[in-house]
Amino acid sequence: MSALYNLIFRNNTAFVGAxxxxxFAFELAYDNGMxxxxxxxxxxxxxxxxxxxxxxAEE
Amino acid sequence: xxxxxxxxxxRTFASAKNGAxxxxxxxxxxxxxxxxAESPLRLNIAAAAATAVAAGSIAWxxxxxxxxxxxxxxxxxxxxxxxxxVHEQWLKTFDHQALRRGFQVYREVxxxxxxxxxxPYRALVGTILTVDEAKALAEENEYDTEPNDQGxxxxxxxxxxxxxxxxxxxxxxxxxxxxGALPPDLSLIVxxxxxxCDYIFSLxxxxxxxxxxGASVGAGLNFNPYFPGTGIAMARVLYDGLVDYEDGTPASTxxxxxxxxxxxNWAAEPExxxxxxxxxxxxxxxxxxxxxxxxxxxxKWAWLKSRKIVYDPPKSPPPATNLALPQQxxxx
Numbered sequence: 001m002s003a004l005y006n007l008i009f010r011n012n013t014a015f016v017g018a019x020x021x022x023x024f025a026f027e028l029a030y031d032n033g034m035x036x037x038x039x040x041x042x043x044x045x046x047x048x049x050x051x052x053x054x055x056x057a058e059e
Numbered sequence: 060x061x062x063x064x065x066x067x068x069x070r071t072f073a074s075a076k077n078g079a080x081x082x083x084x085x086x087x088x089x090x091x092x093x094x095x096a097e098s099p100l101r102l103n104i105a106a107a108a109a110t111a112v113a114a115g116s117i118a119w120x121x122x123x124x125x126x127x128x129x130x131x132x133x134x135x136x137x138x139x140x141x142x143x144x145v146h147e148q149w150l151k152t153f154d155h156q157a158l159r160r161g162f163q164v165y166r167e168v169x170x171x172x173x174x175x176x177x178x179p180y181r182a183l184v185g186t187i188l189t190v191d192e193a194k195a196l197a198e199e200n201e202y203d204t205e206p207n208d209q210g211x212x213x214x215x216x217x218x219x220x221x222x223x224x225x226x227x228x229x230x231x232x233x234x235x236x237x238x239g240a241l242p243p244d245l246s247l248i249v250x251x252x253x254x255x256c257d258y259i260f261s262l263x264x265x266x267x268x269x270x271x272x273g274a275s276v277g278a279g280l281n282f283n284p285y286f287p288g289t290g291i292a293m294a295r296v297l298y299d300g301l302v303d304y305e306d307g308t309p310a311s312t313x314x315x316x317x318x319x320x321x322x323x324n325w326a327a328e329p330e331x332x333x334x335x336x337x338x339x340x341x342x343x344x345x346x347x348x349x350x351x352x353x354x355x356x357x358x359k360w361a362w363l364k365s366r367k368i369v370y371d372p373p374k375s376p377p378p379a380t381n382l383a384l385p386q387q388x389x390x391x
């Protein structure tokens with residue numbers, strides 16, 4: 001606990017930096033995770049699911 | 060004591076003055092009608108005359124116009140059946156295979172009369188067509204160039220940034236070619252009609268083989284119970300096997316109608332898939348934050364909500380004192 005305190009909460013710069021880094025990391029992880037859920041819900045309905053049929057046929 | 064009585068006397072005087080003022084106002088307002096002249100006989104005559112005038116004007120109106128019958132079921136149109144569209148569910152995208160089929164139906168059937176003027180070719184890329192398909196399709200049509208250095212406007216093949224071409228040069232030409240009826244632009248038609256997808260599907264599939272007995276169909280019109288007024292200039296266009304789907308789906312009337320309706324819904328709301336995905340993310344985050352805020356509130360209020368207020372009465376009665384009210388004391 002004191003290690004956490006010394007690392008993040010003691011110094012304002014470190015604290016603000018941790019907030020920003022945490023927000024960045026959370027946003028990245030959350031967006032990716034929710035997109036995966038979304039693609040699972042809509043499996044086979046989106047363009048990326050049927051795209052291969054038409055792109056390969058032309059090349 | 061003197062001061063108190065003086066005060067009280069001015070107060071009573073003021074109330075008397077108020078009353079007098081009100082009385083004066085009332086008499087002034089009733090004076091003009093001449094209260095003495097109102098006899099019951101004259102009142103009765105006036106009431107009878109007013110009733111006769113009202114009844115007479117109503118009778119005259121019906122004599123002139125007959126019974127008004129606005130918004131009959133025929134004018135309203137049959138209400139469209141509710142269909143369980145999958146793409147209308149909260150967490151479902153458009154079925155892009157259906158969009159591709161619907162676009163084929165639009166291109167081969169609807170586009171001969173209806174424009175889709177708000178959809179550019181670039182919008183089709185990545186949702187319905189590949190880039191190469193969209194470019195090839197755009198190049199089939201000619202568009203005006205910018206004026207060259209002699210001010211002449213020439214023709215060039217279409218690009219991805221061009222919009223789908225209109226079947227007619229302008230609305231007048233469209234009316235002239237369609238017996239006076241203007242085929243509406245279909246870009247936003249799903250948003251622009253009550254019932255949306257249900258209405259358009261019902262309209263496309265709802266043409267009876269012949270109009271029911273007793274229905275009056277105007278010249279050049281077709282009977283469709285779902286169209287407000289029931290007389291629609293567009294004849295039934297979708298018949299089984301009209302279109303040859305590239306993915307082998309049997310092209311029944313209802314299949315084509317369903318595909319083209321989903322395509323038109325995409326044309327009206329191309330942002331729907333992204334909107335719903337973002338909505339899902341927002342709802343998940345806000346529900347977590349809401350639960351958190353409820354927890355924090357309960358945590359912070361716990362000491363207040365769980366406290367107990369007890370009335371602890373004094374052990375012995377207090378000594379008797381003179382608790383009479385001040386007025387009573389003044390009187391005595």
